[in-house]
Amino acid sequence: MTGLLKDTIVLVSGGTHGLGAGIARxxxxxxxxxxxxTGRSVDAGEKVAAELTELGVPAVFLPADLANTGQATSTVTRTIERFGRLDAVVNAAGLTTRGSMTDTTPELFDQHIAVNLKAPFFIMSGAIKHLKDRGAGGNIVNIITMSEHAGQPYLAPYVASKAGLAGLTRNAAHAHRWDKIRINGVNIGWTATEGEDAIQRRFHGAGDDWLDKANTSVPMGKLGQIDEIAEFVVFLLSSRSGVVTGSVIDWDQNVIGGSD
Known part of the structure; x- marks a missing residue:
């Protein structure tokens, strides 16, 4: 521990599982x-909050279905009510239900936009208004995806929503740089999480050895790791990352544009 986030109040959307929980820790x-x-699972959310509290950090679980804009925006106001202020936000929630250009229904498309783009938009909006009212700087990090560059054919609505979030990250960073609110994004690649395990089994017929096979299929011999990404996100939230804003950083072992 080096105290990178000393005296910082942090809101993590999607903080009950996987990468979001890792970032909170x-x-x-x-x-x-x-x-x-925040998240939908009360049991998981309360467990994470209790774990953080045991680490000596006041923590609260705010149940919310981020597909509901009102519930999404309320996480900002409820955080401020609980702690008196808000300094930093991580939008880590994400929906990855499969769908291609030819089989995605309007309902599935709307679900992706609601969770992956609309919720971050209005969480950011509420946080920015609060920070401006206080005359305080702050930091926001959006968890995006390498797939926003183009992605797989079976991720069409996911790609559409996350590409929108990448653009929004840059737009908001530009708009609020004079408010000293830094906003950055991280395009994470294939990452080993419990959510990815469930996706591989549900959509791709993966067996118990899928992770071993996946690790051998990538250049560094392992998928992205939650703790490594979490450390980088916290660095971006801290003053140690300096003046950087509007950056959408590829966190992956495959290079966009590279060709063998």
Whole structure:
């Protein structure tokens, strides 16, 4: 622990599982003054909040279905009510239900837009208004995806929503740089999470050895790791990342544009 987030109040959307929970734990390890995590699973959310509290960091679980804009925006106001202010936001929630250009229904498309783009938009909006009212700077990190560059054919609505979030990240960063609100994004590649395990089994017929096979199929011999990504996200949230804003950073072992 180096205290990167000392005296910082952090909101992590999608903080009950996987990468979001990992980011919340890393924020606690780096001395955050308070952490709010959101999600739909009450059991998982309360478990993460209790774990963070045991680490010595005041924490709260805010149940929310991010597909509901009102519930999404309320996570900002409820965090401020609980801790008195909000300094940093991580939008880590994401829907990855499969769909191609030819079989995606309007309903599935709308679900992806609601969770992956609309919710981050209005969470950011609420946080930015709060920071401007306080006259305080702040930091936002959006978890995006390498697939926003083009992606797989079976991820069409996911790609559409996440590409929108990449553009939004740059737009908001430009709009609020004079407010000293830094906004960045991380395009994560294939990452080993419990959510990915469920996806591989549900949509791709993967067996118990899928992760071993996946690790041998990538250049570095392992998929992206939650703890490594979480450390980088917390760095971006901290003053140690300096003046960087509007960056959407590829966190992956495959190089976009590279060809063998």
């Amino acid at each position: 890393q924020a606690a390890a780096e001395g955050a003054a308070g952490i709010a995590v």
